[in-house]
Amino acid sequence: MxxxxxxxxxxxxxxxxxxxxxxxxxxxxxxxxxxxxxxxxxxxxxxxxxxxxxxxxxxxxxxxxxxxxxxxxxxxxxxxxxxxxxxxxxxLLEGETLAERIEHRGPIESYEAVAIAADVARGLSAVHAVGIVHRDVKPENIFLARSPTGSTIPKLLDFGISKEQHDSLATHQGALTGTPAYMSPEQANGDTNLDPRTDIWSLGVVLYEMLTGKHPFVEQNYPSLMVAIAERPHEPLERAVPDAIRRIVDTCLAKRPSDRYSSSDALLDALVSVGNAGAKHSPGDRGSSRRNARWLIAGSVLASFIVVVVAMWIRRASDVPSGTRPPSSASAAAESAVHVPASSSTHPVADVVPASSMTQASPSSMAPAPSTTPQKAPRAPVKRPSTSVTTPGF
Missing domain, CATH: 3.30.200.20 (Phosphorylase Kinase; domain 1)
Structure with a gap:
């Protein structure tokens, strides 16, 4: 050709x-x-x-x-x-694969990763409904397509077409080259009677990789990798990953299929539930709350300072001889000088931001407070088992 x-x-x-x-x-x-x-x-x-x-x-x-x-x-x-x-x-799609996204920009923010995984789970549910097991869910086979409106739509590629027919040839032809890192334990043990739960495992590996930028099982050779997948626990996720997301990954990566989600629909329900909770308590919203709290504290301090100054002024005015006092009463002067209703302390209204938003502008009248969000270290290349070979498109 x-x-x-x-x-x-x-x-x-x-x-x-x-x-x-x-x-x-x-x-x-x-x-x-x-x-x-x-x-x-x-x-x-x-x-x-x-x-x-x-x-x-x-x-x-x-x-x-x-x-x-x-x-x-x-x-x-x-x-x-x-x-x-x-x-x-x-x-014909425009965009990049998930593998390219991770390679170029490193780990993905927790709730954005959950949203991508949820879309992949939706695709898997449709595939499983017609009796197909994908068997090769990996970042190279997830395409982040750009829509005409500029949004990103994850799409599954190579869904069980070029993989299933090679079962009898895998040992001789090396048809599984590039996929061992995403195999389920039952695949690693040579089981050919696979069901959708093997795809749930693989999607769990993908979610782990999105969150960390590395693979949950990193071994130096193929036999060690197969043993690790079949028998050893995966590397723990970082503490910064929310517990609810950690539980989803752990359930997907259960060694026994019966301990995983029973279907891609069940996994999707869990991902959507966590994603909705994340949207309500996003990092940006928490940052807004902290900034509002700082405004409240600053306003309280300022109000206290004004009260003290006014009290001192009134006391000083009361000590002045009567012949030198101003014609108006001290109390009236105080009221005219400081009349601050309790409701006049204004605070910035927190904008609602998407769960994936990482930063929000501080009010211009205050210097931005130091961020409490952990900063990512410079990204190292994605760590994958040495046996993994990426083959975009197939």
């Missing part, structure tokens, strides 16, 4: 945009519709394995029926040549 080739008589190849051991992905233009798509081409051994081809086609048909905002939209499937070359056509 090369730039300018016409695929299936209608898709003109424009440029390669990704690929890996499982296949190549190209940007293409539909010559009749004038729309742009991403074309994914399968490589051997898929082409040379009839059962694998049949499973690939079945998955394409199932997922092609799904229309969900958190799943990449599959629009077409076809053969390029009689010798077995075939392709999938998908919506």
């Amino acid at each position: 090369k730039e300018g080739d016409l695929v299936a008589g209608r898709y003109k190849l424009l440029r390669p945009i990704g690929g890996g051991a499982m296949g190549a992905v190209w940007a293409a233009r539909h010559e009749l519709l004038g729309r742009y798509f991403a074309l994914k081409f399968a490589r051997a051994p898929v082409k040379t394995d009839p059962p694998a081809r049949a499973r690939f086609q079945r998955e394409a048909q199932l997922v092609g029926k799904l229309r969900h905002p958190n799943i990449v939209d599959v629009t077409d499937f076809g053969e390029v040549s009689p010798d077995g070359d075939f392709f999938l056509a998908m919506e």
